[in-house]
Amino acid sequence: MQAWKDYQAENKDRFLSELLDLLRIPSISAKSENKADMQKCAEAVQARLLEAGADKVEIYTTDGHPLVYGEKIIDATKPTVLVYGHYDVQPADPLDLWNSGPFDPLIKDGKIFARGSCDDKGQFYMHVKALETMVKTNTLTTNIKFCIEGEEEVGSPNLGKFVASHKDLLKADVILISDTAMISLDTPSIDIGVRGLSYIEVEVTGPNRDLHSGVYGGAVANPITILAKMIASLHDENNHITIPGFYDDVAVSTDAERKLMAQAPFDEQEYKDDLGVKELWGEKGFSTNERTGIRPTLELNGIWGGYTGEGAKTVLPSKAFAKISARLVPNQGSDKITDILINHLKKIAPPYVTVKASLHHGGEPYMTPIDSKAYQAAAKAMETTFGKAPIPVRGGGSIPICALFEKELGIKIVFMGFGLDSDNLHSPNEKFNLDNFYKGIETIPYFHKCFAEMS
Amino acid sequence: MQAWKDYQAENKDRFLSELLDLLRIPSISAKSENKADMQKCAEAVQARLLEAGADKVEIYTTDGHPLVYGEKIIDATKPTVLVYGHYDVQPADPLDLWNSGPFDPLIKDGKIFARGSCDDKGQFYMHVKALETMVKTNTLTTNIKFCIEGEEEVGSPNLGKFVASHKDLLKADVILISDTAMISLDTPSIDIGVRGLSYIEVEVTGPNRDLHSGVYGGAVANPITILAKMIASLHDENNHITIPGFYDDVAVSTDAERKLMAQAPFDEQEYKDDLGVKELWGEKGFSTNERTGIRPTLELNGIWGGYTGEGAKTVLPSKAFAKISARLVPNQGSDKITDILINHLKKIAPPYVTVKASLHHGGEPYMTPIDSKAYQAAAKAMETTFGKAPIPVRGGGSIPICALFEKELGIKIVFMGFGLDSDNLHSPNEKFNLDNFYKGIETIPYFHKCFAEMS
Numbered sequence: 001m002q003a004w005k006d007y008q009a010e011n012k013d014r015f016l017s018e019l020l021d022l023l024r025i026p027s028i029s030a031k032s033e034n035k036a037d038m039q040k041c042a043e044a045v046q047a048r049l050l051e052a053g054a055d056k057v058e059i060y061t062t063d064g065h066p067l068v069y070g071e072k073i074i075d076a077t078k079p080t081v082l083v084y085g086h087y088d089v090q091p092a093d094p095l096d097l098w099n100s101g102p103f104d105p106l107i108k109d110g111k112i113f114a115r116g117s118c119d120d121k122g123q124f125y126m127h128v129k130a131l132e133t134m135v136k137t138n139t140l141t142t143n144i145k146f147c148i149e150g151e152e153e154v155g156s157p158n159l160g161k162f163v164a165s166h167k168d169l170l171k172a173d174v175i176l177i178s179d180t181a182m183i184s185l186d187t188p189s190i191d192i193g194v195r196g197l198s199y200i201e202v203e204v205t206g207p208n209r210d211l212h213s214g215v216y217g218g219a220v221a222n223p224i225t226i227l228a229k230m231i232a233s234l235h236d237e238n239n240h241i242t243i244p245g246f247y248d249d250v251a252v253s254t255d256a257e258r259k260l261m262a263q264a265p266f267d268e269q270e271y272k273d274d275l276g277v278k279e280l281w282g283e284k285g286f287s288t289n290e291r292t293g294i295r296p297t298l299e300l301n302g303i304w305g306g307y308t309g310e311g312a313k314t315v316l317p318s319k320a321f322a323k324i325s326a327r328l329v330p331n332q333g334s335d336k337i338t339d340i341l342i343n344h345l346k347k348i349a350p351p352y353v354t355v356k357a358s359l360h361h362g363g364e365p366y367m368t369p370i371d372s373k374a375y376q377a378a379a380k381a382m383e384t385t386f387g388k389a390p391i392p393v394r395g396g397g398s399i400p401i402c403a404l405f406e407k408e409l410g411i412k413i414v415f416m417g418f419g420l421d422s423d424n425l426h427s428p429n430e431k432f433n434l435d436n437f438y439k440g441i442e443t444i445p446y447f448h449k450c451f452a453e454m455s
Numbered sequence: 456m457q458a459w460k461d462y463q464a465e466n467k468d469r470f471l472s473e474l475l476d477l478l479r480i481p482s483i484s485a486k487s488e489n490k491a492d493m494q495k496c497a498e499a500v501q502a503r504l505l506e507a508g509a510d511k512v513e514i515y516t517t518d519g520h521p522l523v524y525g526e527k528i529i530d531a532t533k534p535t536v537l538v539y540g541h542y543d544v545q546p547a548d549p550l551d552l553w554n555s556g557p558f559d560p561l562i563k564d565g566k567i568f569a570r571g572s573c574d575d576k577g578q579f580y581m582h583v584k585a586l587e588t589m590v591k592t593n594t595l596t597t598n599i600k601f602c603i604e605g606e607e608e609v610g611s612p613n614l615g616k617f618v619a620s621h622k623d624l625l626k627a628d629v630i631l632i633s634d635t636a637m638i639s640l641d642t643p644s645i646d647i648g649v650r651g652l653s654y655i656e657v658e659v660t661g662p663n664r665d666l667h668s669g670v671y672g673g674a675v676a677n678p679i680t681i682l683a684k685m686i687a688s689l690h691d692e693n694n695h696i697t698i699p700g701f702y703d704d705v706a707v708s709t710d711a712e713r714k715l716m717a718q719a720p721f722d723e724q725e726y727k728d729d730l731g732v733k734e735l736w737g738e739k740g741f742s743t744n745e746r747t748g749i750r751p752t753l754e755l756n757g758i759w760g761g762y763t764g765e766g767a768k769t770v771l772p773s774k775a776f777a778k779i780s781a782r783l784v785p786n787q788g789s790d791k792i793t794d795i796l797i798n799h800l801k802k803i804a805p806p807y808v809t810v811k812a813s814l815h816h817g818g819e820p821y822m823t824p825i826d827s828k829a830y831q832a833a834a835k836a837m838e839t840t841f842g843k844a845p846i847p848v849r850g851g852g853s854i855p856i857c858a859l860f861e862k863e864l865g866i867k868i869v870f871m872g873f874g875l876d877s878d879n880l881h882s883p884n885e886k887f888n889l890d891n892f893y894k895g896i897e898t899i900p901y902f903h904k905c906f907a908e909m910s
Contacts, residue, residue: 030766091768097665123800154766181670189897195669199767208731210552214650214782214852215636218752219726219743221736224777225686225755232687235680271674276663280675281807288674297673301770306757307778311485311609312654312815313546314780314853315756315881322679323762325769327669352736360767397669398769426770427665 003137004445013443015129016434018038018048022121023105023114029065029088031156038150041087042066045148052128053135054146065150069169070132071216073143079455080143081448082172084401085124085151085179089116090426097428111431118423120434123178124148126418126437130444139445141452145172145253155199155361156401163408174374174451175405178440180395185435187265188386190378191395191415193293194402196328196365198338202227202345203356204320213316221322221352224305230348231322234298238284241298243344246337252328253294261289264391274422293394297327323360335360363400366413373454374414381446385439416447458592459900470896471889472583473503477576478560479567484520484543484609493605496542497521500603507583508590509601511519517613520605524624526640527586531559534599534910536903537627539581539856541607542632544571545881552883566886573878573887578633579603581892583872585899594900596907600627610816611856618863629829629906630860633849633895635872640890642720643841645833646850646870649857651783651820653793657682657800658811659775668771677805678775679760685803686777689753692738696753698799701792706785708749720844729877737780748849778815782853789817803808811881821868829869836901840894871902
């Protein structure tokens with residue numbers, strides 16, 4: 001399609017500059033102080049969708065942050081693609097580890113450095129620019145709907161209600177999501193699964209107030225020490241999770257599946273060098289890609305307690321806290337694992353302390369069948385623009401709303417992610433390669449074309 | 456001494472109001488932002504000493520915070536008492552747990568609530584007011600020197616140099632310190648020992664940057680998990696410290712000493728109720744008072760890593776940190792234990808991470824013989840004002856400069872503390888009972904009188 005190529009080449013710089021404007025809005029959904037920025041960002045998304053050629057774009061208020069719905073309906077008899085994405089971003093801290101402002105996007109070495117550049121503003125914006133390309137070149141062959149929410153990074157607490165009460169509005173033949181990674185531009189891949197999530201917070205209370213560690217040290221339990229012992233007990237010497245029942249529902253991959261996974265290119269030394277570690281870590285008996293793909297995991301996302309400031313303070317604190325999350329695989333259920341986690345932590349709490357544990361958010365694991373029309377259309381689109389067929393892989397991240405979409409709308413999801421694992425998602429110096437951004441905009445119209453032809 | 460009683464009764468309210476002014480200065484030695492407050496506080500101490508009747512008061516600059524030296528010399532042939540105290544205080548955080556401003560002193564229920572009220576502004580100020588009492592009633596029988604430093608809460612890094620280079624200035628027959636607690640006004644006691652200290656900070660680094668916990672979880676070691684496992688391994692199932700060599704130099708108390716200690720009144724249920732815990736914790740085989748008095752301990756003073764803000768962030772952090780301190784007993788050496796701690800932590804670090812550990816500060820344990828003239832004078836003074844002889848006890852806290860004073864000046868120290876263990880030292884809502892403050896001012900002149908009579 002030379003018309004697409006020409007249009008995109010002519011408008012390349014504008015596409016980027018529009019994305020940078022979007023990245024300048026600190027739309028951090030987890031922080032109440034950014035509430036106004038969330039509204040501002042939703043309005044910006046609305047404006048960009050309208051400019052790109054959407055017929056109708058509405059901002060829906062929710063009990064949390066607003067959701068943007070937009071559509072371009074060309075013909076009710078044509079297939080409909082629902083694009084899901086999110087305009088909210090993770091908090092940017094620790095700020096001192098950023099080399100440039102997280103909301104002051106910097107283009108350097110062919111990369112866009114900014115919070116949200118890849119996750120997910122840069123990725124959902126490829127779809128906005130793909131829509132524009134097809135509209136402006138009069139080549140649209142599908143109806144396109146956009147559902148861009150503002151609460152993905154806090155577990156989409158209000159999306160379920162919206163989807164359940166807007167089933168007709170969201171009616172589509174496939175859901176297309178770009179919020180995952182591919183192996184590389186040389187080795188395109190498509191995620192066929194995302195892991196589920198169970199994210200909890202634990203509070204361990206020892207004495208009823210902070211104490212002098214000299215006067216009381218040795219007499220009363222230190223909640224940091226106890227929390228450390230509790231955390232330490234969650235993995236055994238093989239880094240297998242010790243929580244009774246945790247693995248009960250895990251779908252065991254067949255040898256054939258594992259053999260297929262092992263064919264994806266992976267250079268362990270390069271991986272270690274990139275991360276700056278001498279040795280990798282994880283559950284014994286599984287390869288690195290298996291550990292992040294087909295196995296559930298338990299990670300400490302945060303810990304704090306006592307004096308954490310400059311210098312020394314000889315305190316025996318009253319409380320210690322941790323944020324802990326499990327990544328889940330089929331057929332684990334998020335609610336069940338959350339119960340198991342919370343009950344286990346309470347159960348192993350020794351009598352010296354009291355333990356409170358509560359859910360932050362969760363989400364179910366999700367798998368896309370590779371024989372589905374949607375997957376095949378995505379694979380064909382990528383083969384067209386990359387010159388080689390993508391490899392199906394299992395992603396380690398979570399998109400909690402997938403299971404919900406399938407349940408409520410009864411349609412399949414395809415993950416066409418153009419990020420890279422090394423894009424520092426959720427970390428300082430998040431980036432998105434310009435080549436990946438433009439490759440996404442180039443590839444997405446082919447998905448619509450292929451999907452329309454197959455339907 | 457009716458004259459003392461009368462003078463103190465007349466000036467009671469002014470004594471308190473002067474202390475409150477001192478407590479309003481946020482003289483936090485650990486925080487660089489309070490540097491100006493430290494100078495201001497030193498100047499206030501200087502002014503108060505001059506007003507109380509000292510002949511000469513100088514502020515000595517050091518490489519850190521200033522030190523205040525003052526003296527009232529009446530007769531070179533009389534015995535000289537050197538009063539040591541500190542005008543610096545611990546940081547006040549966590550601020551949200553204070554019921555009133557830490558530097559906005561509140562008198563409530565007969566208690567002064569403020570950072571430093573007991574540790575040590577309220578306590579060293581009793582000596583200033585005792586000096587005033589004796590000067591104004593023409594009853595001084597000793598020479599008195601004051602050494603009030605500004606770095607006790609950060610380990611007195613510059614006091615050693617000052618003492619070594621001002622031996623003549625500090626020459627005295629005894630050092631008197633009120634920076635410890637007594638059992639209660641009904642059960643007076645004198646600390647005959649303070650524990651030593653070795654305070655270190657540990658940094659555990661996993662990957663070279665914060666990672667997405669979904670993409671990398673299960674593949675690479677999480678430094679929080681590793682740090683928790685390291686901390687958990689430091690105490691065994693009997694809460695005995697597992698670090699090889701840690702107990703090697705511990706002076707074992709005799710059965711007779713332990714029997715004597717067991718005679719101090721102690722109500723375990725009351726102690727637990729005060730702390731709000733169901734069970735106490737500590738090294739098996741030792742009573743609560745033994746665990747805080749004659750045994751060394753290892754406490755976590757702080758821990759942090761990953762995301763600790765509001766909401767959820769699915770990060771696998773690059774680094775995790777802990778502040779860890781050991782309390783030491785005779786004959787453990789602070790430098791030796793620091794080396795043992797740091798080397799042990801580096802040794803048990805698994806190959807997935809790198810561990811850095813460094814000293815914040817340390818101090819040697821110290822014991823006062825109860826047959827010394829100084830102890831006897833303190834015991835007699837307390838018996839005079841309390842109506843019963845004080846019980847000798849071993850305190851759990853640390854005054855790192857004691858061993859240094861004895862080594863450099865060759866004189867004994869006596870700890871005449873008027874605080875209570877429940878004064879929330881180093882914690883939110885630090886307080887000092889008014890009764891204890893006034894009892895201290897009443898008792899201290901008797902110490903000088905008794906010491907002069909014995910000399």
